[in-house]
Amino acid sequence: MKVQINYGKQYIDVEAATLRIASPNEVEKRDESAVLIQSLDNPVDSEPFSSFVEDEFLIVVNDAQRPTPTPKVLDILLDRVFHDDFEIAVATGSHAPPTKEELTYIFGSYYKYLGDKIHIHRAKDTQHTYYGTTSQGVEVFFDDILNKFEKIVIIGSVEPHYFAGLTGGRKAFLPGLAAYTTIEQNHKFALEKESKNLALKGNPVHDSMEEAATFIKKDIFCINLVLDKNRRIYTCSSGDIFTSFYQAAQWSEQVYCVPTPKCDIVVTAASYPMDISLYQAQKAIENGKLALNDGGILILVAQCWGGIGPDMFYQLLKQCETPDDALQKLKQGYKLGYHKAGKIAELTSRAEIWAVTDLEPHILRDVFMKPYTSVQQAVDDAVQLKGDDILVLPEGSMTVPVCVP
Numbered sequence: 001m002k003v004q005i006n007y008g009k010q011y012i013d014v015e016a017a018t019l020r021i022a023s024p025n026e027v028e029k030r031d032e033s034a035v036l037i038q039s040l041d042n043p044v045d046s047e048p049f050s051s052f053v054e055d056e057f058l059i060v061v062n063d064a065q066r067p068t069p070t071p072k073v074l075d076i077l078l079d080r081v082f083h084d085d086f087e088i089a090v091a092t093g094s095h096a097p098p099t100k101e102e103l104t105y106i107f108g109s110y111y112k113y114l115g116d117k118i119h120i121h122r123a124k125d126t127q128h129t130y131y132g133t134t135s136q137g138v139e140v141f142f143d144d145i146l147n148k149f150e151k152i153v154i155i156g157s158v159e160p161h162y163f164a165g166l167t168g169g170r171k172a173f174l175p176g177l178a179a180y181t182t183i184e185q186n187h188k189f190a191l192e193k194e195s196k197n198l199a200l201k202g203n204p205v206h207d208s209m210e211e212a213a214t215f216i217k218k219d220i221f222c223i224n225l226v227l228d229k230n231r232r233i234y235t236c237s238s239g240d241i242f243t244s245f246y247q248a249a250q251w252s253e254q255v256y257c258v259p260t261p262k263c264d265i266v267v268t269a270a271s272y273p274m275d276i277s278l279y280q281a282q283k284a285i286e287n288g289k290l291a292l293n294d295g296g297i298l299i300l301v302a303q304c305w306g307g308i309g310p311d312m313f314y315q316l317l318k319q320c321e322t323p324d325d326a327l328q329k330l331k332q333g334y335k336l337g338y339h340k341a342g343k344i345a346e347l348t349s350r351a352e353i354w355a356v357t358d359l360e361p362h363i364l365r366d367v368f369m370k371p372y373t374s375v376q377q378a379v380d381d382a383v384q385l386k387g388d389d390i391l392v393l394p395e396g397s398m399t400v401p402v403c404v405p
Contacts, residue, residue: 003392006271008303014375020391022258024229032233036076043239052221056085057151060172063092064102064273068157071108089119089145091176094183119145123180131215138186140212141179152218157225158248160256160400162286163190165200168224169245170213190339197400224248260401264386266292268396270302279309282340284396289347291391291401297382300355301375312337318366323349354378
């Protein structure tokens with residue numbers, strides 16, 4: 001049996017005697033423009049978009065490490081704007097500023113003539129304003145770009161997230177436009193057991209993000225896309241930042257949650273652009289492990305064309321001889337990125353991670369992963385050890401296994 005797996009911008013074939021394949025669910029193919037128009041003209045708990053943008057406003061968009069098809073939204077959105085009084089903020093969170101190539105990915109052809117309107121958030125360097133402290137003790141500082149506008153339009157997509165529950169909505173502000181210290185304080189909660197895929201209320205990461213968004217006393221129009229397995233717009237909920245997000249969250253679960261058995265071998269691929277770094281590829285690991293038996297082998301496929309990414313998690317694991325050492329070190333204090341170290345250490349204490357990437361082999365060994373240069377070879381070797389009980393997640397960053405007996 002054969003399956004195609006994304007590696008960077010290419011595809012490779014992987015074969016085995018038997019393969020189970022779990023991808024986002026098949027849903028109706030819809031007219032993307034019609035979906036957007038319907039949502040913008042009939043928002044949830046908000047005036048129609050055309051009325052909302054009669055005055056100056058700020059657009060907040062995702063960076064290149066999300067699959068959000070921002071240009072498709074701009075096609076419809078800008079047709080309803082009859083003035084030039086707007087700017088655009090790229091919500092990078094703690095990520096590095098996007099390159100020119102990444103800005104072209106984010107904006108498509110619009111980058112050529114919207115370039116002078118684009119503001120890049122920099123969590124460590126941008127000027128920030130203090131908005132308050134959440135009930136969980138997170139000190140909230142947001143990018144000063146928010147001070148310039150009374151109306152804000154968010155363009156985002158809602159996918160499962162391994163510790164925030166789901167992306168989208170409130171995430172445009174925290175971590176999107178937040179100061180580094182704010183992001184670090186919030187992400188510390190990722191180590192809590194309640195911080196997991198699909199979990200919202202009661203998830204301390206989500207709860208703090210949502211509370212932080214309430215500190216922004218502005219008019220907000222939120223566009224929450226739900227994409228199908230082919231990255232096409234399946235549906236969209238627009239309007240109030242909270243009610244539209246929760247509606248989109250329900251639709252997102254219908255697309256991305258897939259019944260699977262637990263297996264001894266799980267191949268999980270972080271497809272482009274979520275394969276930019278080992279830091280981002282963590283999402284594919286976290287989804288894949290949900291279907292992995294104890295003592296099993298998880299094979300990560302992620303080109304990591306941008307390298308390690310923010311390397312605080314790597315530096316912590318590199319210092320440790322064993323996963324247990326890393327877990328003990330985490331108890332001594334938290335820095336942004338340590339949650340990824342903790343997740344890797346927890347998994348490698350009960351199973352193995354093999355990784356097919358463009359990274360140097362020693363980097364993977366430093367984080368308790370076994371390096372491979374060939375997916376097929378990794379699968380063949382795993383079969384020799386564990387048999388042919390294999391599950392493949394071609395869209396591992398966006399597929400949430402819901403294990404059934």
